[in-house]
Amino acid sequence: MNMRQILIAEDDPRDEELTLAALEEYNLANKVFVVHDGAEALDYMYCRGKFKARVGGNPVVILLDNKMPKVTGLEVLKIIKADERLKTIPVVVLTSSREAPDLIEFYKHGANAYVVKPVDFAEFMKAIKQLGIFWAAVNEPPLNNL
Amino acid sequence: MKSMHLKPKTILLVEDDPNDEEMTVAALKKEGLAGDVIVVRDGAEALDFLYRRAGFASRDGGPPAVMLLDIKMPKVDGLEVLRQIKSDPHLKAMPVVMLTSSEESSDLAECYQLGVNAYVVKPVRLNEFIKAVHDLGIFWGVVNHPPPAGIQTGA
Numbered sequence: 001m002n003m004r005q006i007l008i009a010e011d012d013p014r015d016e017e018l019t020l021a022a023l024e025e026y027n028l029a030n031k032v033f034v035v036h037d038g039a040e041a042l043d044y045m046y047c048r049g050k051f052k053a054r055v056g057g058n059p060v061v062i063l064l065d066n067k068m069p070k071v072t073g074l075e076v077l078k079i080i081k082a083d084e085r086l087k088t089i090p091v092v093v094l095t096s097s098r099e100a101p102d103l104i105e106f107y108k109h110g111a112n113a114y115v116v117k118p119v120d121f122a123e124f125m126k127a128i129k130q131l132g133i134f135w136a137a138v139n140e141p142p143l144n145n146l
Numbered sequence: 147m148k149s150m151h152l153k154p155k156t157i158l159l160v161e162d163d164p165n166d167e168e169m170t171v172a173a174l175k176k177e178g179l180a181g182d183v184i185v186v187r188d189g190a191e192a193l194d195f196l197y198r199r200a201g202f203a204s205r206d207g208g209p210p211a212v213m214l215l216d217i218k219m220p221k222v223d224g225l226e227v228l229r230q231i232k233s234d235p236h237l238k239a240m241p242v243v244m245l246t247s248s249e250e251s252s253d254l255a256e257c258y259q260l261g262v263n264a265y266v267v268k269p270v271r272l273n274e275f276i277k278a279v280h281d282l283g284i285f286w287g288v289v290n291h292p293p294p295a296g297i298q299t300g301a
Contacts, residue, residue: 088258107239134285
């Protein structure tokens with residue numbers, strides 16, 4: 001596998017820790033970058049603010065929480081999917097909400113997939129592992145780079 | 147996959163190659179998903195299924211949880227099927243995953259431009275093919291939450 005980077009936007013420290021641990025099992029964790037709110041996620045994608053000098057192009061997938069400070073996941077999704085240069089980057093919503101209106105809203109704005117965080121620890125780890133395998137190893141990401 | 151929250155869902159496989167169809171269904175069967183796999187063999191049939199036309203006029207159920215779509219097929223190819231789905235407000239939220247032998251960057255770029263949810267290149271080696279379909283089936287058939295049936299997501 002080549003350098004396939006995953007961007008995680010997650011403000012909950014416990015969910016972050018579990019997600020990283022699950023990805024680590026498949027040696028994906030060294031290619032994971034974590035941001036902690038929507039504003040930071042956008043700064044990362046647009047290489048601005050503290051990410052002005054970052055290198056490495058676009059992530060192969062963005063794992064996006066919804067309820068985050070400053071800018072919500074839904075707002076981040078809308079901005080990414082409305083931008084011709086960014087819209088092809090796969091965005092997987094990773095959220096605790098299983099409410100139909102949320103599902104509809106995210107799919108409507110172009111979410112590539114929608115995963116509800118399992119409450120059970122073992123189920124959570126398994127879901128992240130399976131998500132990580134598919135998006136980091138099986139899926140062929142778009143070729144675009146900033 | 148015995149969690150009550152993670153039930154297998156309906157998968158629509160659009161594939162004209164009998165060998166690939168057989169391998170794909172076999173790989174999904176390992177996950178207990180095969181009972182929920184519907185196979186159609188060209189793009190026209192896929193659209194008939196989704197729009198409940200012709201032989202599918204009286205079928206039950208809404209759209210599948212995911213559609214696995216080959217590109218090179220008779221009558222209507224996968225790119226055209228994808229284009230129609232993603233430009234239809236009633237269907238565009240349905241996840242579509244390309245499952246193709248094409249590694250052409252033009253196909254990859256066009257599919258993502260049209261709004262494909264994921265793009266999987268069929269591995270040539272049998273065991274890798276089975277593994278890829280297995281991982282794909284787990285993610286899209288079990289882990290992912292598809293949009294609620296019957297919704298309209300058009301802007």
